Amino acid sequence: MDKLIETIVSAIEDKKGKNIVSLDLSGFDGAICSHFVVCNADSTTQVCAIAAEIEEKVFEKLGEKVWRIEGQQNGVWVAMDYVDVVVHIFQTELRSFYKLEELWADAPLVKYEYEE
Numbered sequence: 420m421d422k423l424i425e426t427i428v429s430a431i432e433d434k435k436g437k438n439i440v441s442l443d444l445s446g447f448d449g450a451i452c453s454h455f456v457v458c459n460a461d462s463t464t465q466v467c468a469i470a471a472e473i474e475e476k477v478f479e480k481l482g483e484k485v486w487r488i489e490g491q492q493n494g495v496w497v498a499m500d501y502v503d504v505v506v507h508i509f510q511t512e513l514r515s516f517y518k519l520e521e522l523w524a525d526a527p528l529v530k531y532e533y534e535e
Contacts, residue, residue: 422481423504424454428531430476431458434469436508439531442523453503455523459514463494469508470497477501 424441431439436458444450460466470491477483483501490497496513499506507519520528 420453420503423477423483423501424456426477426480427456427473427501427504427506430472431456431469431508432531433476434460434465434472436460436465436469437511438514440520441529441531442520442526443529444523444526447523447526450523452500452505454505455520455526456504456506457509457514457520458507459509459511461511463510466497466508466510467491467494470499473499473506 428439428441437460439456439458442455442457443453444455445453458469460469470488474485474488477485485499486502487500488497495510497508499508509517509519
């Protein structure tokens with residue numbers, strides 16, 4: 420699973436995704452996955468480009484296909500389900516509005532540094 424998260428984060432960084440965090444939900448009963456990766460982007464084009472890069476890189480490096488993708492049609496947000504790892508890519512304004520990672524505020528959190 421660490422390789423999957425590393426590959427996802429690397430793909431996000433390649434497309435200049437911002438504020439990348441991963442949450443370890445493995446200790447929570449009823450959590451929909453073991454890990455949750457969240458990031459944001461400045462445009463619908465960038466949101467979709469990040470999702471495409473994740474899908475391509477994960478398949479290329481690990482041979483894993485995304486189980487389900489939602490939100491590609493509008494590009495305002497995209498959710499990608501890799502069963503144990505769920506990725507959410509938001510436009511910046513929506514991420515600050517929904518504050519998704521605050522739902523799991525007790526979960527161990529890893530923040531990834533990025534260069535602008």
